[in-house]
């Protein structure tokens with residue numbers, strides 16, 4: 001390992017951010033240029049959506065249940081246990097559903113994309129693709145971005161529902177509340193802005209997951225070891241960005257939607 | 260203006276003439292992380308000629324081939340491929356040029372998520388506009404050329420090293436490119452398989468008259484290429500009579516320490532007095 005000066009290090013980081021932004025922009029720009037790779041997008045959607053479904057559902061179900069248990073403790077103190085549906089609903093739909101689904105998909109698919117594209121780099125398949133006259137960003141990155149964004153949207157909706165169901169199980173079985181009342185208070189608590197926020201986040205997170213996964217894959221250096229490094233970095237950065245951007249998106253949407 | 264008006268700038272004159280060389284390198288240099296790999300490489304590959312590139316591992320042979328089609332950018336110097344200045348072209352502009360050049364990578368670089376059929380047809384699918392039945396015919400034709408028609412439905416992992424190399428050649432030649440770049444096509448193969456690959460390269464050279472750069476560490480390969488021709492009647496390569504061996508359009512380029520140590524034909528190589536070359540070819 002050679003030592004590099006802090007200035008050199010900073011320059012390198014700035015360069016990586018630049019490269020990442022460029023890749024993200026190109027992946028979107030390709031949407032409007034032919035040829036378009038629908039087949040590849042459908043295949044990716046299958047890998048991302050179907051593959052991640054069980055774990056997203058499980059994560060959301062149990063988190064909804066745990067959320068209900070925790071809020072029940074505070075609500076009980078004020079004798080407002082019937083509000084549980086509302087609190088679980090807002091917590092899951094605006095925050096926990098999207099973030100949990102995103103973290104799960106980041107763990108599974110940002111790593112999957114980084115390792116797949118990384119192996120293609122080290123075995124010269126990316127060079128071969130360019131040599132055969134095909135743009136790897138168009139052929140490999142754009143379909144992954146489209147599929148991840150779409151699948152995150154649907155996974156989050158299903159995850160939200162399972163989260164509410166988890167809360168419902170606790171409310172009825174443990175707390176002895178009426179199921180119908182739980183659902184109606186959960187439903188009524190949601191305002192347009194909550195639903196809008198809850199469904200915008202997965203689109204942003206899907207974009208982050210796929211572009212980060214592809215960026216680290218395509219910038220892999222140094223053989224098989226490099227693939228391992230790209231994979232872990234991709235997951236780490238995707239997760240950090242999801243959590244940080246979540247705060248940002250929440251705030252921006254609050255301002256825009258005036259709530 | 261001090262220059263007389265009758266003088267034509269060399270670059271302008273070149274642009275108006277059809278290129279006589281498939282590939283030209285002019286003072287090309289490239290470094291990776293401050294390590295100079297190629298440093299002032301100049302050579303010409305005339306149309307119809309095959310040039311064998313020799314050099315120890317790490318001497319920049321693969322780098323040179325990648326530079327020729329713009330997969331890497333030189334730090335300085337100029338590269339003309341099929342008359343076009345690769346060094347000044349953008350990536351999107353290069354895609355069209357690359358369609359006229361075939362490259363066989365060192366480790367074949369087949370797409371391992373695709374079947375042999377889809378690997379070989381990759382270019383045709385990407386270009387679009389070719390009917391499915393015609394794609395099928397052409398894939399079968401090139402696979403027959405490399406004698407691997409039976410592997411059509413297999414995945415690359417199911418093939419041996421030699422078969423992968425042949426599929427990679429089939430993928431490179433399906434659009435009948437004007438230049439072929441072979442990166443160590445016999446590397447890591449047993450002598451018998453190596454000979455079948457070289458026979459295939461000679462077949463491509465003599466049947467389609469393609470220009471080629473061929474990287475190899477086996478001098479044996481070069482020797483076979485210099486002394487054989489492909490006989491289409493017997494579908495085999497045959498030994499040339501000694502009198503005709505000078506007529507094979509074959510030349511050699513030896514790289515050493517980032518420079519061209521030798522550039523010339525078989526005769527010149529055989530008579531070279533350079534100590535390093537004598538050791539290399541003995």
Ligand SMILES: Nc1ncnc2c1ncn2[C@@H]1O[C@H](COP(=O)(O)OP(=O)(O)O)[C@@H](O)[C@H]1O
Pocket residue numbers: 291292296314315316317318319320321322323
């Ligand atoms: N993409 C790259 N990044 C960094 N170093 C590279 C890269 N490609 C090649 N090199 C280095 O350049 C030198 C020449 O490599 P290469 O052209 O593959 O040699 P050869 O094919 O003659 O064995 C080697 O030292 C290699 O480590």
Ligand SMILES: [Mg+2]
Pocket residue numbers: 320321322365442
């Ligand atoms: Mg090499």
